Amino acid sequence: MPPIAHAELLALVPDFTVLSFDTALRRDAFAGRDARGQLVIALADPADTDLVDGLGGSLAEAFSLRQALRDDVAACLARHESAHRVVADVLGSAETPADGDDGEDLSLRRIAGDASPVVKLVNSTLYDAIRQGASDIHLESQPGGLVIKYRVDGVLNRTGSVPGTALAEQAVSRLKVLAELDIAERRVPQDGRFKVQAGGRAIDFRVSIMPSIHGEDAVLRILDKEHLTRELAGLSLDTLGFDATTRARLRHMAAEPYGMLLVTGPTGSGKTTSLYALLSETHTGQDKVITIEDPVEYQLPGVLQIPVNEKKGLDFARGLRSILRHDPDKIMVGEIRDPETAEIAIQAALTGHLVFTTVHANNVFDVIGRFMHMGVDPYNLVAALNGVVAQRLLRINCPACSADSVPDAATLAASGLAGPLADFRFRAGSGCGQCRGSGYRGRRAIAEVLLLDDELRDLITGRAPLRVLKETARQRGFISLREAGLALVRDGLTTLQELNRVTFVA
Numbered sequence: 001m002p003p004i005a006h007a008e009l010l011a012l013v014p015d016f017t018v019l020s021f022d023t024a025l026r027r028d029a030f031a032g033r034d035a036r037g038q039l040v041i042a043l044a045d046p047a048d049t050d051l052v053d054g055l056g057g058s059l060a061e062a063f064s065l066r067q068a069l070r071d072d073v074a075a076c077l078a079r080h081e082s083a084h085r086v087v088a089d090v091l092g093s094a095e096t097p098a099d100g101d102d103g104e105d106l107s108l109r110r111i112a113g114d115a116s117p118v119v120k121l122v123n124s125t126l127y128d129a130i131r132q133g134a135s136d137i138h139l140e141s142q143p144g145g146l147v148i149k150y151r152v153d154g155v156l157n158r159t160g161s162v163p164g165t166a167l168a169e170q171a172v173s174r175l176k177v178l179a180e181l182d183i184a185e186r187r188v189p190q191d192g193r194f195k196v197q198a199g200g201r202a203i204d205f206r207v208s209i210m211p212s213i214h215g216e217d218a219v220l221r222i223l224d225k226e227h228l229t230r231e232l233a234g235l236s237l238d239t240l241g242f243d244a245t246t247r248a249r250l251r252h253m254a255a256e257p258y259g260m261l262l263v264t265g266p267t268g269s270g271k272t273t274s275l276y277a278l279l280s281e282t283h284t285g286q287d288k289v290i291t292i293e294d295p296v297e298y299q300l301p302g303v304l305q306i307p308v309n310e311k312k313g314l315d316f317a318r319g320l321r322s323i324l325r326h327d328p329d330k331i332m333v334g335e336i337r338d339p340e341t342a343e344i345a346i347q348a349a350l351t352g353h354l355v356f357t358t359v360h361a362n363n364v365f366d367v368i369g370r371f372m373h374m375g376v377d378p379y380n381l382v383a384a385l386n387g388v389v390a391q392r393l394l395r396i397n398c399p400a401c402s403a404d405s406v407p408d409a410a411t412l413a414a415s416g417l418a419g420p421l422a423d424f425r426f427r428a429g430s431g432c433g434q435c436r437g438s439g440y441r442g443r444r445a446i447a448e449v450l451l452l453d454d455e456l457r458d459l460i461t462g463r464a465p466l467r468v469l470k471e472t473a474r475q476r477g478f479i480s481l482r483e484a485g486l487a488l489v490r491d492g493l494t495t496l497q498e499l500n501r502v503t504f505v506a
Contacts, residue, residue: 031063040063118170138219140212168215208220264359378463388452394499397493403428444488446481453476485503
């Protein structure tokens with residue numbers, strides 16, 4: 001029986017109709033198909049003749065037997081567990097919500113007892129995503145049916161597929177019903193939200209429906225406010241993983257009596273979490289702190305938090321004007337999206353308030369151009385700014401399966417690394433049950449921080465070239481995102497592949 005490599009095993013597409021998930025888990029075996037569609041049976045115990053004889057007698061097609069390491073089989077089954085659960089509705093135990101809770105019930109009783117296969121499919125998909133700690137669920141309509149993906153630790157993973165276009169349409173219609181959208185409208189995008197009960201707590205879902213050539217796709221953003229609020233009790237810059245220099249600079253800006261602190265980065269890069277960490281560290285109850293967000297993701301005791309409600313006319317600009325009449329000391333604006341909000345936030349920073357806010361940009365220098373594109377006066381902008389932070393989240397090597405692993409020459413060249421690398425301790429995860437076969441477990445924040453002084457303000461208002469801005473910032477100790485990420489690679493905490501996925505090669 002020839003052996004099968006770890007990577008080859010993970011590349012197999014599972015076929016649980018040949019060998020059920022429960023049997024595979026019990027017998028340390030896995031049935032999957034390779035790129036050519038041929039059936040491969042991987043066994044951790046080559047002496048398991050009963051299983052081999054049983055498969056040989058029940059299968060009409062030919063298959064190849066391969067021997068695998070027990071840990072590799074466990075990692076492979078862990079990776080495909082959610083796909084099995086979504087399609088087969090084998091969900092394990094779950095708490096029943098308390099009486100009187102609002103929202104759809106995702107308890108095991110509800111999933112097992114409902115006769116509708118569509119409701120079972122949607123409920124089990126939501127349940128598994130919550131259990132895995134996913135931030136988003138993607139339901140993609142394709143010619144053969146529905147493909148289900150979860151975003152875990154910032155990366156999309158295909159977790160299952162459901163054959164049949166009819167079931168795909170019904171699943172999207174079910175989500176529309178939950179989000180109170182128009183089920184008859186399939187030609188234009190729709191947005192909504194709904195709440196469910198799972199594990200005794202209320203969880204919000206934001207729904208985006210998008211028409212496609214094969215029907216409609218749905219993306220659900222998961223907002224587990226109660227879980228996030230419990231995490232907030234111990235939330236600080238230390239727990240987010242920032243290095244000591246970055247933490248010191250962030251705390252310095254958050255301690256200023258007035259001005260604006262901007263945090264930038266793409267969606268899902270942890271901007272709001274960082275701002276809440278700063279607020280929770282600096283909030284003593286002696287200042288009036290007001291936030292306006294869309295939506296309110298955390299609940300901070302002693303802080304007035306205002307949710308945006310655009311249907312009722314409460315957007316960021318209108319809410320920010322009202323906040324300024326409410327005698328605040330510190331203001332957090334969830335996101336600056338338009339010139340009006342930008343102008344009001346800058347005026348607030350110029351008139352004695354400390355403003356925390358976020359904006360979508362790629363790095364700290366792009367933020368300046370973003371505001372100027374909105375028509376903001378450069379002098380007012382730099383006068384208000386205390387500093388700009390750009391951040392990303394990097395997946396960290398799984399502590400259970402990571403080992404020394406030197407990248408090949410092609411990866412080093414693509415990463416822009418050359419010369420002696422003796423100070424690098426390259427490590428990578430091979431994949432195990434604890435990391436669900438990914439090799440990564442958890443994430444850590446990296447950031448670049450630009451503190452503004454008089455010289456930098458003069459250069460920005462004078463529209464100096466970007467090269468001059470970067471050189472001046474480096475003279476003041478500026479460290480780029482790439483350099484911050486390389487420090488984690490050097491310490492063996494993440495891989496070059498992960499760093500290249502998140503940051504540009506300098």
